[in-house]
Amino acid sequence: MADTHDEKTPDNPAVGMMSGLSKPKRPQEFYDQIKEKFAEERDLRLGYRPEGTAQYTSDLTGAFARYEIDPFAEKIPPREPINDTVEVLFIGGGFSALLTSARLRERGVESIRIVERGGDVGGTWYWNRYPGVACDVVAYDYLPLLDETGYVPTRHYARGNEIFSYCQLIAERYNLYDLAVFQTTVTSTVWNEEEQMWHLETDRGDHMKARFVICANGTLSKPKLSKIKGMETFKGHSFHTSRWDYDYTGADLSKLKDKVVGIIGTGATAVQAIPELGQNAKELYVFQRTPSSIDIRDDWETDPEWAKRLKPGWQSKRREKAKMVGVMTPEQQARYAAIPREEKIRRQENANIDAMMRIHKRIEETVKDKETAESLKPWYMLMCKRPCFHNEYLPTFNLPNVHLVDTHGKGITEITEKGPVFEGKQYELDVLIYATGFEVQKTGIYNRIVGEGGRDLNEKYAEGIRTMLGIHTEGYPNLFIMGGYQASFQFNLTDMLQAQGDHIAVCIDYARRNGYHALDVTPESEEWWVQEVVAHRGKTSRNQDCTPGYYNFEGEFQRRQDGNYNGGFNAYCRHLVEVGENMEKHFAFSKKD
Ligand code: NDP
Numbered sequence: 301m302a303d304t305h306d307e308k309t310p311d312n313p314a315v316g317m318m319s320g321l322s323k324p325k326r327p328q329e330f331y332d333q334i335k336e337k338f339a340e341e342r343d344l345r346l347g348y349r350p351e352g353t354a355q356y357t358s359d360l361t362g363a364f365a366r367y368e369i370d371p372f373a374e375k376i377p378p379r380e381p382i383n384d385t386v387e388v389l390f391i392g393g394g395f396s397a398l399l400t401s402a403r404l405r406e407r408g409v410e411s412i413r414i415v416e417r418g419g420d421v422g423g424t425w426y427w428n429r430y431p432g433v434a435c436d437v438v439a440y441d442y443l444p445l446l447d448e449t450g451y452v453p454t455r456h457y458a459r460g461n462e463i464f465s466y467c468q469l470i471a472e473r474y475n476l477y478d479l480a481v482f483q484t485t486v487t488s489t490v491w492n493e494e495e496q497m498w499h500l501e502t503d504r505g506d507h508m509k510a511r512f513v514i515c516a517n518g519t520l521s522k523p524k525l526s527k528i529k530g531m532e533t534f535k536g537h538s539f540h541t542s543r544w545d546y547d548y549t550g551a552d553l554s555k556l557k558d559k560v561v562g563i564i565g566t567g568a569t570a571v572q573a574i575p576e577l578g579q580n581a582k583e584l585y586v587f588q589r590t591p592s593s594i595d596i597r598d599d600w601e602t603d604p605e606w607a608k609r610l611k612p613g614w615q616s617k618r619r620e621k622a623k624m625v626g627v628m629t630p631e632q633q634a635r636y637a638a639i640p641r642e643e644k645i646r647r648q649e650n651a652n653i654d655a656m657m658r659i660h661k662r663i664e665e666t667v668k669d670k671e672t673a674e675s676l677k678p679w680y681m682l683m684c685k686r687p688c689f690h691n692e693y694l695p696t697f698n699l700p701n702v703h704l705v706d707t708h709g710k711g712i713t714e715i716t717e718k719g720p721v722f723e724g725k726q727y728e729l730d731v732l733i734y735a736t737g738f739e740v741q742k743t744g745i746y747n748r749i750v751g752e753g754g755r756d757l758n759e760k761y762a763e764g765i766r767t768m769l770g771i772h773t774e775g776y777p778n779l780f781i782m783g784g785y786q787a788s789f790q791f792n793l794t795d796m797l798q799a800q801g802d803h804i805a806v807c808i809d810y811a812r813r814n815g816y817h818a819l820d821v822t823p824e825s826e827e828w829w830v831q832e833v834v835a836h837r838g839k840t841s842r843n844q845d846c847t848p849g850y851y852n853f854e855g856e857f858q859r860r861q862d863g864n865y866n867g868g869f870n871a872y873c874r875h876l877v878e879v880g881e882n883m884e885k886h887f888a889f890s891k892k893d
Contacts, residue, residue: 323647324646324647324650324651324654325650325654326650326654328646328650331646331649331650331653334653334656334657335649335653337679338679338680338681338845338847339845341679341680341709341847342680342845342846342847342848342855344708344709345589345590345709345847345848345855346848346855348709348710348711349711349848349854352848352853352854352855352856353740353853353854353856355526355527355854356524356525356526356527356736356737356739357524357525357527358522358523358524358525358738358739360522360523360525363532364525364532366539367523367525367538367539367540367543367734368522368523368540368543369543370417370418370419370427370483370543371539371543371544371545371546371547372418372419372426372427372429373418373419373420373482373483374419376483379504381504381505381506381507382481382504382506382507382508383506383507383508384508384509385497385508385509385510385511386411386412386413386479386508386509386510386511387409387410387411387412387510387511387512388401388404388409388411388412388413388510388511388512388513388514388808389412389413389414389415389498389500389508389510389512389513389514390412390413390414390415390513390514390516391415391486391489391500391513391514391515391516391517391747392414392415392416392417392423392515392516392517392518392521393414393415393416393418393420393421393422393423393426393471393476393480393482393516394421394422394423394424394425394426394467394516394518394521395423395424395444395467395793395794395797396423396514396516396518396782396783396797396800396801397414397416397421397423397476397514397516398421398444398445398467398470398471398474398476399444399445399470399794399797399798399801400514400516400782400797400800400801400804400805401414401474401476402445402448402470402473402474402801403801403802403804403805404805404808404809405474405475406805407805407808407809407812409808409809409812411479412476412479413479413480413481413508413510414471414476414479414480414481415480415481415484415485415486415500415502415508416480416481416482416483416484417482417483417484417485417746418482418483419482419483420467420468420482421467421468421470421471421476421477421480422463422464422467422468423467423518423521424518424520424521425460425463425464425467426464426467427521427542427543428460428541428542428569429460429461429464429544429546430460430541430542430544430569430572430573431544431549431553431572431573431576431577432572432573432574432575432576433459433460433461433569433572433573434457434458434459434460434572435457435458435460435463436457436568436597436688436689437457437791437792437793437794438456438457439453439455439456439457439458439462439463440452440453440456440615440618441615441618441619441622441792441794441795442458442463442792442794443458443463443466443794444470444794444797444798445470446614446615447612447613447614447615447616448473449466449469449470449473451466451469452602452607452610453466453602454601454602455599455600455601455602456598456599456600456601456602457597457599481502481504481506483504484502484503484504484506485502485503485746485747486500486501486502486746486747487501487502487503487746487747487748488500488501488747488748488749488750489513489744489747489748489749489750489779490748490749490750491750491751491752491776491777491779492509493752495509496511496777496817496818496890496892497509497510497511498510498511498512498513498778498779500513511778511817511818512778512779512780512808513778513779513780514779514780514781514782514804515744515747515749515779515780515781515782515784516782516783517741517744517745517746517747518741518783519740519741519783519784520737520738520739520740520741520850521738521741521745522738522739522741522745522746523540523542523543523734523736523737523738523739524736524737524738524739525540525734525736526564526565526711526712526734526736528712528713528714528715528720529713529714529715530714530715530716530717531715533715533716533717534715534716534717534718534719534732535717535718536718536719536729536730536731536732537730537731537732538731538732538733538734539731539733539734540733540734540735540736541569541570541573541733541734541735542569542738548731549580549731552580553576553577553579553580553581554580556577556580556581556582556731557580557581557582558582559581559582559730559731560581560582560583560585560728560729560730560731561577561581561582561583561584561585561729561730561731561732561733562584562585562586562587562719562720562727562729562731562732562733563577563584563585563586563587563732563733563735564587564712564720564732564733564734564735564736565587565589565734565735565736565737566586566588566589566590566591566592566735567592567685567686567735567737568592568686568688569735569737570586570592570735571592571594571688571690571693572690572693573733573735574586574693574696574702575690575692575693575695575696577733578696578699578701578702579696579699581701582701583701583702583703584701584702584703585703585705585720585727585729586697586702586703586704586705587705587707587711587712587720587722587727588675588676588704588705588706588707589707589709589710589711589712590678590680590685590709590847590849591675591676591677591678592678592685592686592687592688593656593659593678593682593685593687593688594659594662594663594676594688594689594690594693594694595659595662595687595688595689596662596689596691597689597690597691599691619795619798622792622795623869623870623873627870649681652681652682652683653681655682656678656680656681656682659677659678659682660677660678662694663676663677663694666694666695666698667694667695667697667698668698669697669698672697672704675704675706676694676697676704679847680846680847681842681845681846684845684846684847684849684851684852685846685847685849685851686851705720705722705727707722710722715732719732720732737850738850740850740853744757744758749776749779751773751775751776751777751779752775752776752777752820753775755775757773757776760773760775764830764859764861764862765785765786765830765859765861765862766826766827766830766861767781767784767785767786767821767826767829767830768821768825768826768828768829768879768886769786769787769800769803769829769865769872769875769876769879770784770785770786770787770788770800770864770865771784771787771800771803771804772820772821772826772887773821773826774820774821774822774823774826775820776820777818777819777820777890778811778818778819778820780804780807782797782800782801782804783796783797783800785862785863785864786829786830786833786861786863786864786865787800787864787865787872788864788865788866788867788868788869788871788872788873789864789869790869795869796869796872799869799872799873799876800876802876803876803879803880806880807819807880807883807887810880810883811889814889815891816889816890816891817890817891817892818889818890818892819883819887819888819889819890820887820888820890821886821887821888822886822887822888825879825885825886825887829865830861832865832867832875833860833861833863833864833865833866834860834861835867836865836866836867837860837861837863837864837866
């Protein structure tokens, strides 16, 4: 799961709300009724789509292949296949690779290669260039390595293009372009036991070798489409938000001024794109299945005077401070411990409902048409879906050219050559934009990973995911996984990735300094972590109670071990440090003959 509602950061509206210490503001009957409504809305959706995640396809081949084509890269220039050896190879060139590379460079690792599907570094920020794209996490926290690069973000919330440029800046600063290869997909990663090296093959005919391989391929990078009857028959133009077609829309969307535009989906991506589309399209139809929660976005330009006053190391201090938010004082802990479990859950839920009612009120105050306002109200616990922050999204529905088509949880189930159909009504469109999200990835997207004894990682995971810290998996020496299952999760993802990247650099450095060639987590340490993950999952029924979405695998059953570590980010970081300080306890090392 790529995002979770278990963590609390300053940007996370759940701060304090979930502590269970606050007292309810309304009579209990009120909360009970709202909970009933939440359950009804969830059941409605589960009833429409019992197939769970199978309602989507990310097999973008054949008629759907065009939805995955990179519109940003130049035509692939021919190159000779690469047949060489590097010390560290990253599969993927997003933040995971960039911030880990920085740590490796600091430790003197010179031979680092990034292999990336896109035409540049940046990952999410390379692909997602839809109008309005920005990050919902405060830029001073989100952009990594600000202490090291000396860069100060231009806004409180950075826009996508600034983040993408910053990724390029990091790659330049740490000389990561030298060995990088773009427009190249790793298709297999096989451990050669004799050579004690990873052998990687790509879709460009390369055969690369690497001592250390880091799976840095992100968690939400493969676009997915809702499987809708007749979608391939649509005669108008269509694309996915992560492959925005600016040739069609114009860089400033001015080419949409005589176009009827439709957008399917109202998740975090759509919430950012819809205000821009509303301003520029002749007509805009928003096909909504479940509304997002839209909170205030407190944005501003960085004050240059503030930036000048920043002292070296300011970001690290800020991050450390952020980790302490929501941490209870000993007195609070004692008070908390004294509350019976049922009561704690009840208070948390009530506080959550209060927060959601505040979101509802904002809708009522902003959206003029009563029916539209009602349709835009989310009926689920806050954080069941990714919370959104926007000041123009709700007012967009007051524009005369913007039409909300509320499908009441059913979604669009039919598309003809003219466009979507809902309740017998045909919506004739010039262009249809799919804001239907991304496949939640298990390790090794596009890529077959084969470890010791010829064992495919998918085969190992089929019996339940087994890792230590979500990073190491036994039988796959010198392989590191970033942002995967059994790791912790943070609303500020780069915080988590930095913690993992720092740890990976510690491991590689330890092996190099001690003359070891390879390290593999011991079966005991792997088992310890699997049990840690299991112990911290499923303490409440919150996931099952939530409306379906990618956060809860569309309501599908999950093994307790097949998800995130829910013991909290601070505890996760402590475990990373403990493992780093006790390498001989947790790993088996081997020297090369
Ligand atoms: P999501 O998976 O969050 O949203 C997909 C949307 O498509 C949902 O609203 C879903 O409805 C809807 N949908 C699917 N099928 C249909 C259908 N047949 N008819 C109508 N609607 C349909 O994808 P996003 O791209 O919006 O976001 C993915 C993630 O990317 C976010 O959760 C977040 O983690 C990240 N992101 C972060 C941003 C940031 O600011 N940091 C900005 C943008 C994205 P339903 O809800 O009913 O399933």
